[in-house]
Amino acid sequence: MSDKNVKEIEDLIKIISKLPGLGPKSAKRIVLKLINNREDLIKPLTNTLAQVYKNVIRCNICGNLKSINGKCICSTKKYDQICVVENIADMWVIESTGIYKGHYHILGGTLPSFETKNSGNGLLIQSLVNRVKKENVKEVILATSASTEGETTSHYISDSLKGTKVKITRLAKGVPVGGEIEFLDDGTLYSAFKNRNLLPNE
Numbered sequence: 001m002s003d004k005n006v007k008e009i010e011d012l013i014k015i016i017s018k019l020p021g022l023g024p025k026s027a028k029r030i031v032l033k034l035i036n037n038r039e040d041l042i043k044p045l046t047n048t049l050a051q052v053y054k055n056v057i058r059c060n061i062c063g064n065l066k067s068i069n070g071k072c073i074c075s076t077k078k079y080d081q082i083c084v085v086e087n088i089a090d091m092w093v094i095e096s097t098g099i100y101k102g103h104y105h106i107l108g109g110t111l112p113s114f115e116t117k118n119s120g121n122g123l124l125i126q127s128l129v130n131r132v133k134k135e136n137v138k139e140v141i142l143a144t145s146a147s148t149e150g151e152t153t154s155h156y157i158s159d160s161l162k163g164t165k166v167k168i169t170r171l172a173k174g175v176p177v178g179g180e181i182e183f184l185d186d187g188t189l190y191s192a193f194k195n196r197n198l199l200p201n202e
């Protein structure tokens with residue numbers, strides 16, 4: 001197959017090579033696979049993508065993904081622990097280890113390291129405080145990364161939770177400095193969870 005003259009193919013390769021872990025070479029292989037399986041792959045993929053685009057949104061309370069027509073897990077199940085993560089990938093990693101069974105709160109990023117007092121920079125922080133107050137939460141586990149931004153965010157959140165009486169813990173320092181949760185092995189994550197540190201809340 002030559003992709004030199006077909007604009008549609010070139011466009012598709014460009015889009016697919018933007019996906020994580022894929023360069024132009026693997027993007028071309030994927031496109032070739034798609035082209036050779038129009039009915040089995042292109043058709044269902046097109047439909048599924050359209051459905052996801054139309055129906056899947058972020059919950060504005062917990063930051064998790066939810067169906068536009070359904071209720072989010074944060075409003076249907078009760079837990080007394082909330083684990084705060086930066087993004088959905090981090091939540092999936094923690095979930096896959098089976099270490100933790102409670103609720104999650106997905107911030108949608110971190111605060112810049114120079115941030116001090118502001119409104120939280122568009123992250124779902126005020127919404128976390130509201131959840132803690134409303135849902136009778138016993139513990140907030142801060143599982144932001146060990147980067148400067150992750151630490152700044154963790155401090156900002158524990159400051160914001162002052163006065164709520166909730167127990168605030170932070171993943172243990174087993175997480176390497178600059179360590180992204182997403183790339184930790186199960187053993188490191190397990191011990192970081194198990195040996196989490198209590199932060200002052202008064």
Ligand SMILES: [Zn+2]
Pocket residue numbers: 059060061062063064072073074075
């Ligand atoms: Zn939710």
